[in-house]
Amino acid sequence: MGKTLLGICASPRKLGNCELFVKEIFKRMGDGWELRMVRLPEFDIKPCRACYQCLFDQLCPLKDDFLVVLNGLADADAYVVAAPTYFLSANSCLKVFLDRGLQFYAFMDRLWAKPGAAVAIAGIEGKEGGAKRDVESFVKLSLGDLRGSAVVYGALPGEVLLSAATLKIAEQLANAILDPAMRQKPAGPVCPICGGDTFRFVDTARARCMLCSGTGPWEFKNGSIVFNIEPGDHPIFLTKADALGHADWLRGMKDKFLARRQELKEVVKPYLGMGSFIESKRRQEKV
Ligand SMILES: Cc1cc2nc3c(=O)[nH]c(=O)nc-3n(C[C@H](O)[C@H](O)[C@H](O)COP(=O)(O)O)c2cc1C
Incomplete structure (x- = not known):
């Protein structure tokens, strides 16, 4: 059976730079991989209420799509998270999802050390602020094995595809996901x-x-x-x-x-x- 790469795309833009860059990585994964995507802003994910119930083997009282996405992540063999920079950070839906992450511990066996890569997309060179750390943090805190990360620049939807250096990064990240020995140096x-x-x-x-x-x-x-x-x-x-x-x-x-x-x-x-x-x-x- 084939393996699944989950692309977690934090941008609302269809065929925007996040989505396209995830697909660029997937294209280089080779045969035997299937791509599943999550467009995070389309999901109903409510802010954590800090009740801590999920730490005590109870279901989160919030009724929304959080577990749909978390199960998708837990089922995947590897994942790429790509978020657009909004006001010098990764955009907010990524953080809203991450804030529900006390539930990750109940999924430890299905999440721990899953190969992951993290990409921050920024429209202006040098104006990514903390977005790279934000996406890296997403992989680390969702208990994955962060094999590589990058900031990629492009403002207009599709612009990330126009730079040979950016496409090279997609290749490096695909290789890092495929082979732990190829993790980013x-x-x-x-x-x-x-x-x-x-x-x-x-x-x-x-x-x-x-x-x-x-x-x-x-x-x-x-x-x-x-x-x-x-x-x-x-x-x-x-x-x-x-x-x-x-x-x-x-x-x-x-x-x-x-x-x-x-x-x-x-x-x-x-x-x-x-x-x-x-x-x-x-x-x-x-x-
Ligand atoms: C509300 C908003 C805020 C933004 N803030 C920044 C920013 O602080 N720095 C930056 O470089 N680009 C910023 N951008 C540009 C986006 O990061 C850029 O267009 C990116 O390619 C969007 O990715 P997408 O095509 O996947 O949506 C902002 C865009 C929006 C809509």
Whole structure:
């Protein structure tokens, strides 16, 4: 039986750059692969309500399409996520989906180490903001094996197909998905822990990797910046044990909350009724 590549396309545009680039990758996967696509904005995926029920073997109370997409991902042999840059980040529907990801832990066996690639599309060269990290984060947090990632430029639908360099990236990502030995090699200074290349300087001596959240000193070595990031004591996706441990830690918060409930109730009391909330249309119509 053939294998399935799932293309998760966060753009609403039909035959837009995200969709086309996913298809470019698929074209290079060779025989024996079938392409399944998800156009994420077409699905009804509601924002997480932070009830944490899904961590305790209960179904998410939100009735929508989240599980349709998650099952599609769990069934696939590999996946590519492609998101357009909107206002210097990956567009919002990707994050709305990711925010429901406490449910990923219940799918651990079907998701862990699934080969994945991440693509951020930006219309203006250099104006991708944090979109590359956003799509990388999507693969890491959905428990996949991030084999490669890229920013690809193109504003008008179809423009990504016009650059030979961009098509080469599609080939590299297809190869990386097909063969772990072909996973992307760092092209510049990266986090030694997770391969991320987006950092925040936490003070004058230390930087934090915005993908794995590891922190450590940075230095100049042979004319290049080197990030000596360490994983810290709460890595969340570097190994399967980390991911399971993080899920357990989250479950443990329930008992911590119950133990401190009275104290927390007291501390929030003075804020009850402070200010007035602007009402949504839905709420106004209910009154
Ligand atoms: C609301 C909106 C905001 C955008 N913001 C950015 C941006 O911050 N940086 C950028 O380079 N391109 C930006 N773009 C351009 C898109 O990223 C670009 O057109 C991309 O090719 C869209 O991918 P698609 O064809 O798959 O929809 C924006 C587009 C829209 C609609």
